[in-house]
Amino acid sequence: xSKNIYxxxxxxxxxxxxxxxxxxxxxxxxxxxxxxxxxxxxxxxxGFVVMxxxxxxxxxxxxxTMLDGRxxxxxxxxxxxxxxxxx
Numbered sequence: 001x002s003k004n005i006y007x008x009x010x011x012x013x014x015x016x017x018x019x020x021x022x023x024x025x026x027x028x029x030x031x032x033x034x035x036x037x038x039x040x041x042x043x044x045x046x047g048f049v050v051m052x053x054x055x056x057x058x059x060x061x062x063x064x065t066m067l068d069g070r071x072x073x074x075x076x077x078x079x080x081x082x083x084x085x086x087x
Contacts, residue, residue, distance in 0.1 A: 002030060003055030004077040008046040010034065011068035019049065022067055027054015048077055 034047035
């Protein structure tokens with residue numbers, strides 16, 4: 001079963017490749033998605049990693065570690081909350 005992992009406090013210089021490389025040390029990475037601002041295209045400083053194996057180990061090992069000059073906040077992603085439609 002795959003695990004969806006939240007990765008916060010990312011540097012604006014972090015790339016999907018650098019995040020993937022950090023997580024691949026602990027298991028199989030299926031997907032890396034860094035969230036960007038829809039207007040500017042600039043990173044919003046967080047993203048998600050989907051791992052089919054090693055997810056729990058990656059969370060424990062990487063939470064609080066430094067990547068691209070920032071201490072990461074890593075935990076299991078929570079389901080997205082429903083939002084009211086914007087009219």
